[in-house]
Amino acid sequence: MKVADKILPGTKIKGKWHQNEYTVIKSLGKGANGAVYLVQRSSGLAALKLSDNSMSITSEVNVLKHFSKVQGKNLGPHLFDTDDWDQGGGSPVPSFYVMEYIKGVPFLDFVKARGAEWVPVLMLQLLGSLSNLHEAGWVFGDLKPENLIVTDSPVTVKIIDVGGTTGIGRSIKEYTEFFDRGYWGMGSRKADPGYDLFAAAMIAVNAGCGGRFLKNSEGEKLLFEKIDSVPLLYKQRSVLRKALKGQYAKAEEMKKELLRCLAEPEKRQTSSMGRSSRSGQKTASPPPKRHSAQKKPVTKRKRSSGGSHSSSGWMDTFIVVSGVFILYALYIYHFLLP
């Protein structure tokens, strides 16, 4: 077992160069490039990433330093310190960096607990962060739900694990098959904004379908079928399809279209209640098969015989409109207003 992986609670980690001391409280998780611990430092809690591979620590530290220069507040944890752990004697010297501890829950756990209706709201935030990152010349690369933590009050999605971050134009450094357009035969592994936007769409697919699945010989067809089979995804199908096909050059375009797309079904629901859509194409009515084991998106509820038909319809409309209004108010208040 590597040194970085076996640190017990109570262990004191002192930096060789800056002499700062950190007390390990517990392990937060382990990855291919090291382990992350919750630590106590003089001014509060922090997350410390420790690795026997000093190159990977240096590379992640460089990315975090770049992130701190990018405008926008959701680009991952702030960097506090970086150092080598001098344990004395002839022991190997693992490197570490100390960053802001992001207290929250993993993306998929949040969606499971709070409802799939949150997926588009979190996607809008994520696209805002990606837009800032891309403008600064970077692609996140290994974008997946495990690398997203959702904090509360206000609900904010934060990107962690910057190990896969790659300069635009270079080859993607790290990827996870399900979120990789190369795996699905839908594009290259060259770092461009479209690479992250494909992964962002796949995060929605993962959350909407309640899990991941293997590709078959017709990857694109399978993904589109999955999108059409889940009501939540079906509402956003035009945006998801475009992202998967690499038709967005910028995250901002995808974000704007997603906002527009989310507003549309509610308009139809409240204004027509059963009328067909303008284009005469398939409407956002629930498709036959549901793959998601998650909470149902807001739908018209069946009424008991008690109330009158018209008042129950009014109540349903009111509930749908209020729900959507609260989500948008939250989003606009926290993320669009300066």
Ligand SMILES: Nc1ncnc2c1ncn2[C@@H]1O[C@H](COP(=O)(O)OP(=O)(O)OP(=O)(O)O)[C@@H](O)[C@H]1O
């Ligand atoms: N700043 C942080 N605040 C809170 N938890 C964190 C923070 N950074 C990492 N974690 C937790 O530690 C776990 C491991 O982090 P790490 O960066 O090693 O990610 P990984 O994706 O598992 O690793 P790798 O890409 O190196 O294989 C994460 O999944 C996350 O739960």
